[in-house]
Amino acid sequence: MNARAQTQPAAILARGLSARLGEAEVLHDLTLALPHGRWTCIVGPNGAGKSTLLKALAGLLPCRGTVALLGRPLADWPRRQRAQQLAWLGQNEGSADDLTVWDVAMLGRLPHQAWLSAPSAADRAAVERALRATQAWEWRGRSLGQLSGGERQRVLLARALAVEAQVLLMDEPLANLDPPHQADWLELVRRLVCAGRTVVSVLHEIGMALHADELVVMAQGRVTHQGRCADPNTHRALEAVFDQRIAVHHLQGQWVVLPRPNT
Numbered sequence: 001m002n003a004r005a006q007t008q009p010a011a012i013l014a015r016g017l018s019a020r021l022g023e024a025e026v027l028h029d030l031t032l033a034l035p036h037g038r039w040t041c042i043v044g045p046n047g048a049g050k051s052t053l054l055k056a057l058a059g060l061l062p063c064r065g066t067v068a069l070l071g072r073p074l075a076d077w078p079r080r081q082r083a084q085q086l087a088w089l090g091q092n093e094g095s096a097d098d099l100t101v102w103d104v105a106m107l108g109r110l111p112h113q114a115w116l117s118a119p120s121a122a123d124r125a126a127v128e129r130a131l132r133a134t135q136a137w138e139w140r141g142r143s144l145g146q147l148s149g150g151e152r153q154r155v156l157l158a159r160a161l162a163v164e165a166q167v168l169l170m171d172e173p174l175a176n177l178d179p180p181h182q183a184d185w186l187e188l189v190r191r192l193v194c195a196g197r198t199v200v201s202v203l204h205e206i207g208m209a210l211h212a213d214e215l216v217v218m219a220q221g222r223v224t225h226q227g228r229c230a231d232p233n234t235h236r237a238l239e240a241v242f243d244q245r246i247a248v249h250h251l252q253g254q255w256v257v258l259p260r261p262n263t
């Protein structure tokens with residue numbers, strides 16, 4: 001854990017986190033604090049354990065160690081309250097293709113609804129806001145199975161937004177999105193963070209990840225670096241974890257990543 005993260009209130013604090021998948025331990029005694037009201041991006045090579053870490057932080061995977069959400073151990077949260085505070089967008093999520101876009105987004109409101117009760121006006125308003133925010137409103141009557149991969153991803157993003165949670169965890173949210181919608185996603189995350197929400201995402205698009213506030217760099221089930229995206233130490237850690245096959249440059253006010261040929 002870096003010194004700065006230690007002095008800030010953490011939205012998520014993991015201590016001594018280890019997780020096994022099958023026979024193998026894939027997270028090894030990880031400790032990290034993810035700052036509140038910030039966007040943190042988890043990056044690293046294939047198989048580094050990024051998705052496993054995100055699932056462990058969401059309480060979706062049995063693991064050793066502790067995870068605290070907003071200062072309270074995950075296990076101590078009543079299920080419904082936790083689901084109101086923590087929204088999840090998974091990788092390659094299966095979803096009922098027969099459901100309409102509206103109904104899929106409404107699933108995000110389940111934690112707010114009493115058992116078997118009809119959606120309230122507040123639920124409907126939250127779903128409309130979420131579908132408009134991801135430009136999926138026009139498809140609300142179509143079934144999910146009729147949408148392209150990128151369109152479907154925007155609906156699943158709307159479902160996560162509809163929760164209106166304090167903390168959003170997203171695994172590869174840019175999958176299948178074209179460049180304009182990737183840029184829209186960046187703006188959306190910025191707006192969420194400006195409103196005080198915490199966003200934690202796993203991204204393979206390193207150039208996009210460098211727009212985050214903080215990067216967590218992972219390799220082989222461990223965090224090799226956590227730091228600000230503008231920090232040269234973070235850039236060196238990124239280049240190292242990808243075997244010096246990328247280089248971080250500053251161009252027109254942004255950090256960009258260029259491939260480095262194999263020498």
Ligand SMILES: Nc1ncnc2c1ncn2[C@@H]1O[C@H](COP(=O)(O)OP(=O)(O)OP(=O)(O)O)[C@@H](O)[C@H]1O
Binds near residue numbers: 023024044048051053
């Ligand atoms: N069901 C499983 N059983 C055993 N090992 C698994 C299982 N699922 C994943 N793994 C292994 O766990 C490790 C971490 O996987 P994880 O999906 O967390 O990596 P990742 O960093 O998200 O990778 P990617 O960038 O490729 O999505 C990998 O070595 C993977 O092969």
